Amino acid sequence: MSRSAALLASLLVTLGRPAWWLLALAAFLLRGGAVLFVIPIIAIPSPLAISNVAAPLIVPIALGRAGSTVVIAAIVAIALFLWLVIGGWLAAAIELALVRESAAAAIEEGVAGPEAAAVQAAAQKRAVDRDGVRGFGLETAGQILGTRLVVALPLAAALAVGVVRIVEVAYAELLRPTDIAASLPMRVVEGAASEIAIIALAWLGAELVAGVAARWVALEGLGVRTAIRRSVVDVIVRPRSNLLPWMGASLVLSVVLGGSLLAARIAWDQVQTAMAATRPDGVAIAAALLVFVVVWLIGLAGTGFLGAIRTVSGVFEFERTSITTWAVRATAADRQMAEGGTFGASKHHRPGDWSVDDDGGSL
Numbered sequence: 306m307s308r309s310a311a312l313l314a315s316l317l318v319t320l321g322r323p324a325w326w327l328l329a330l331a332a333f334l335l336r337g338g339a340v341l342f343v344i345p346i347i348a349i350p351s352p353l354a355i356s357n358v359a360a361p362l363i364v365p366i367a368l369g370r371a372g373s374t375v376v377i378a379a380i381v382a383i384a385l386f387l388w389l390v391i392g393g394w395l396a397a398a399i400e401l402a403l404v405r406e407s408a409a410a411a412i413e414e415g416v417a418g419p420e421a422a423a424v425q426a427a428a429q430k431r432a433v434d435r436d437g438v439r440g441f442g443l444e445t446a447g448q449i450l451g452t453r454l455v456v457a458l459p460l461a462a463a464l465a466v467g468v469v470r471i472v473e474v475a476y477a478e479l480l481r482p483t484d485i486a487a488s489l490p491m492r493v494v495e496g497a498a499s500e501i502a503i504i505a506l507a508w509l510g511a512e513l514v515a516g517v518a519a520r521w522v523a524l525e526g527l528g529v530r531t532a533i534r535r536s537v538v539d540v541i542v543r544p545r546s547n548l549l550p551w552m553g554a555s556l557v558l559s560v561v562l563g564g565s566l567l568a569a570r571i572a573w574d575q576v577q578t579a580m581a582a583t584r585p586d587g588v589a590i591a592a593a594l595l596v597f598v599v600v601w602l603i604g605l606a607g608t609g610f611l612g613a614i615r616t617v618s619g620v621f622e623f624e625r626t627s628i629t630t631w632a633v634r635a636t637a638a639d640r641q642m643a644e645g646g647t648f649g650a651s652k653h654h655r656p657g658d659w660s661v662d663d664d665g666g667s668l
Contacts, residue, residue, distance in 0.1 A: 312622070315618040319614050329616060332612070336392070342604070344566060345572075393450045397447070448529055459507050460510075478493060509555070517540060518535070520620060558612065568600045575597070
């Protein structure tokens with residue numbers, strides 16, 4: 306099957322399985338996407354409001370009287386750590402289920418051959434035996450989480466370096482604005498454009514490599530280091546199978562997500578305007594709320610569908626390209642185990658079987 310045919314098959318299969326949309330949406334929300342969907346209903350604070358909130362926390366530290374500030378910071382750090390571990394593990398378990406279901410669908414659609422089915426079944430059996438829980442791989446999900454955390458280390462380094470520069474630019478713009486006509490976020494983006502670009506590239510690379518590595522872990526049972534190494538090689542060697550489809554799906558997802566969030570923000574502003582009227586109209590408020598909810602739900606549905614497409618298309622392409630990989634492995638095995646016989650037959654085949662490397666069969 307060609308690459309375009311596999312992509313079309315993944316699109317059609319995903320359209321017929323709304324449950325996959327929910328899985329992809331749940332993984333997206335658990336990994337921090339929930340924050341994006343809350344932004345439309347949150348008013349962006351002004352610099353004065355930010356200073357009023359941050360000053361009580363920063364001033365005691367600067368004066369050497371940390372006290373309660375350290376306790377608050379410790380609580381926040383623990384909460385973030387628990388979210389990273391528990392939320393990340395749940396997202397990894399959901400991703401594992403989606404990848405395995407997609408692989409089974411790829412075999413049903415004829416994207417992968419019988420060799421792929423045999424290897425996938427063996428890998429899943431090993432994973433289930435190792436996890437001890439059928440259908441919900443505890444250890445495998447932990448490996449996927451570990452893979453994502455390791456791959457995210459360059460992103461963490463880029464954030465640690467870039468945030469310092471972003472804060473410096475923001476502080477300078479608050480004291481001496483370079484362009485009063487432009488908004489503060491735009492001035493910060495212009496002043497720290499290179500750092501923001503590096504962070505964005507590191508994030509995109511981490512997501513791509515982690516997604517490919519998760520397929521190696523889920524479908525072949527590889528360890529964290531081996532899966533990351535294989536995924537990096539796959540992205541470099543086969544960019545048309547890994548990089549281009551993922552970038553296309555991510556671009557569409559970003560456009561749809563950004564548009565839906567903007568529409569939700571406009572709808573929420575209409576709700577606030579209707580509620581703040583001198584003589585509030587119940588019908589107008591209800592209509593504005595209904596529009597906001599519909600727009601918000603459409604954004605959720607679109608995000609889940611496009612997220613599922615991004616994962617499923619990657620799995621379908623993984624299964625399609627793995628046919629060649631497994632054929633090469635079988636050929637190498639035949640050549641290693643071949644011994645004297647009629648037309649180069651190998652000892653691990655039954656008499657009369659077809660030889661993978663087309664040398665013939667035994668009589």
